[in-house]
Amino acid sequence: MNSGKVLTLYMSTPDLMRAGHRVTCDEFDCDANGIVGDINYEKDVGYVALLVSQKSYEIIEQAEIVVDKGILMESIYVDIDLNHLKKGSVIEIGDNLFEVSGPCQSYRYLYAIAPELPELIDGNRGIFVTPLDYSTVRVGDEVKVIQEA
Numbered sequence: 001m002n003s004g005k006v007l008t009l010y011m012s013t014p015d016l017m018r019a020g021h022r023v024t025c026d027e028f029d030c031d032a033n034g035i036v037g038d039i040n041y042e043k044d045v046g047y048v049a050l051l052v053s054q055k056s057y058e059i060i061e062q063a064e065i066v067v068d069k070g071i072l073m074e075s076i077y078v079d080i081d082l083n084h085l086k087k088g089s090v091i092e093i094g095d096n097l098f099e100v101s102g103p104c105q106s107y108r109y110l111y112a113i114a115p116e117l118p119e120l121i122d123g124n125r126g127i128f129v130t131p132l133d134y135s136t137v138r139v140g141d142e143v144k145v146i147q148e149a
């Protein structure tokens with residue numbers, strides 16, 4: 001598959017219901033400081049957005065582990081497998097360019113869901129991406145690899 005689509009967008013809100021509450025949205029704006037309106041916006045957390053592919057959830061489902069989408073803490077959920085991309089690769093989402101910052105390692109919290117989960121998706125959890133300019137990402141945007149590092 002040479003291109004794909006954005007299926008779902010997520011952000012963690014700073015004050016809706018409780019700090020860190022995750023919500024789905026139809027679009028969000030982002031820049032080098034993060035996702036505008038997200039709890040981590042303008043905080044140095046080492047990444048801007050986590051992009052997770054449908055393949056990650058397929059691996060989990062094949063192991064007969066039941067989880068809701070979003071449990072991997074993604075910001076952008078897509079139907080194209082991009083886990084092979086290395087740091088410095090460039091992808092286009094809609095009309096926006098994003099640089100891959102690197103792979104996302106499994107987090108320990110996943111052990112609480114299923115002890116085998118972190119090892120199961122090791123190398124397939126997702127990739128961190130940073131917009132090269134101020135960007136608006138929308139559900140349904142086309143996703144294409146522009147340059148592989």
